[in-house]
Amino acid sequence: MIDLTAPDFIDNPYPALKLLREKGAPQWHEQTGTFLAAGFKDASQVLRNRDLGRIFEENAPSSEWETFNWLHSDSILDSEPPKHSRLRSLVMKAFNPKKIESLRPDVERITKELLDEAVKKHNETGQFDLIGDYAEPLPVKVIAFLLGFPVADEHLLRPWSQSIVKMYEVSPSDTDRDEAKLASIQFASYVHELMLERKKNPGTDLISELAQVEEEGEKLNAHELIATCVLLLNAGHEASVNGFGNGMVATLQDAEQLAILNADPFGLADTAVDEFLRFDAPLHLFERTATKDTDIGGVEILEGQKIAALLGSANRDERVFKDPDKLDLSRNPNPHIGFGAGIHFCIGAPLARLEMAISLPRLIERFGSLKLAETPVRRQSFVLRGYEQVLVTNRP
Numbered sequence: 001m002i003d004l005t006a007p008d009f010i011d012n013p014y015p016a017l018k019l020l021r022e023k024g025a026p027q028w029h030e031q032t033g034t035f036l037a038a039g040f041k042d043a044s045q046v047l048r049n050r051d052l053g054r055i056f057e058e059n060a061p062s063s064e065w066e067t068f069n070w071l072h073s074d075s076i077l078d079s080e081p082p083k084h085s086r087l088r089s090l091v092m093k094a095f096n097p098k099k100i101e102s103l104r105p106d107v108e109r110i111t112k113e114l115l116d117e118a119v120k121k122h123n124e125t126g127q128f129d130l131i132g133d134y135a136e137p138l139p140v141k142v143i144a145f146l147l148g149f150p151v152a153d154e155h156l157l158r159p160w161s162q163s164i165v166k167m168y169e170v171s172p173s174d175t176d177r178d179e180a181k182l183a184s185i186q187f188a189s190y191v192h193e194l195m196l197e198r199k200k201n202p203g204t205d206l207i208s209e210l211a212q213v214e215e216e217g218e219k220l221n222a223h224e225l226i227a228t229c230v231l232l233l234n235a236g237h238e239a240s241v242n243g244f245g246n247g248m249v250a251t252l253q254d255a256e257q258l259a260i261l262n263a264d265p266f267g268l269a270d271t272a273v274d275e276f277l278r279f280d281a282p283l284h285l286f287e288r289t290a291t292k293d294t295d296i297g298g299v300e301i302l303e304g305q306k307i308a309a310l311l312g313s314a315n316r317d318e319r320v321f322k323d324p325d326k327l328d329l330s331r332n333p334n335p336h337i338g339f340g341a342g343i344h345f346c347i348g349a350p351l352a353r354l355e356m357a358i359s360l361p362r363l364i365e366r367f368g369s370l371k372l373a374e375t376p377v378r379r380q381s382f383v384l385r386g387y388e389q390v391l392v393t394n395r396p
Ligand code: HEM
Pocket: 047, 054, 076, 077, 078, 088, 143, 231, 232, 235, 236, 237, 239, 240, 243, 277, 282, 283, 286, 287, 337, 338, 339, 340, 341, 343, 344, 345, 346, 347, 348, 349, 351, 352
């Protein structure tokens, strides 16, 4: 069975995932204690089947884990109806396509500011880091702006988020677990203070809006508000950073696709963004637990058993995508499930698409043809797949 933590697998998981799909039905996987649904149809069904729920398993109830636990069990992502529907409808207002489109000028402004800095660094050193200087700060700044998170403290977001999401990997170490507990406490208490401050001095941001709802009492309590804000701040950047980084590296390693992108970056932006997410997914594995016995792809999943949808594998399924192992930036249609499916479908999909469809062509417009300056450094994780550092240059 696949070792999801093996460096070779993390380096390139796609051949092993193909073999898994060829087995035809979801397979039991001892290492994760779940069935793995690797094919497109089965993975989509896992996300849509209402006898499978996102049930958060609390870490050993103790005062140390308390905050980490409620940050999850009171969040949209880790709850099920009716609580899920109530929390989701409260934030959907801020994430409807019209509202997101109105952020376009701000995304353009932030993109320009970051590119000015990247150009300066490139002029001085001959290279810049596509992740640290561009792909990462962009969604962090946008989501911070949307929620009204203070600019001076934006640098806290990525480290807190990374400490928390390490717990989603296959076998977090003791250090990872300690860091996740600490980051949860610090992050939650920061957002709590912010909520109190916005109750006194409301602004036009989402935290102020939610603080108002919490004040009115019926629809949202304080833990749910904090958990929702922490989730949005984390989910609002984590996958976007890696989706952009994975897609750009794949393009920089493919001379033909790079030439096509360089020739028409604005015309290709929308299809390229979806292909980035399909070709090398930033999020690979999402678990569900059976709330009653159910069937996925002919395999019976008994009440209490777990099954995971493998999104990155589903998006390479040869039964759905022509030449699935080929990067094709003009692929259309592209019915990938990189943003999930069913009731937990990604709330931030329109925002992520807007950010990437602006930042990708603007990058090419500024730098012309980029290339890798050094071998990119991959993070040693499968569930959240991405690069640590990607140094690039436009010099010969
Ligand atoms: C390329 C970027 C992104 C990708 C690939 C992505 C992917 C996903 C996926 C696959 C899910 C479903 C998880 C499941 O079914 O268990 C999800 C849920 C979610 N995403 Fe995203 N996401 C991205 C960006 C964003 C952004 C920018 C935001 C916020 C502003 C966001 C907020 C959320 C939230 C709140 C949920 C939970 C929805 C629910 O449970 O109803 N995501 N995302």
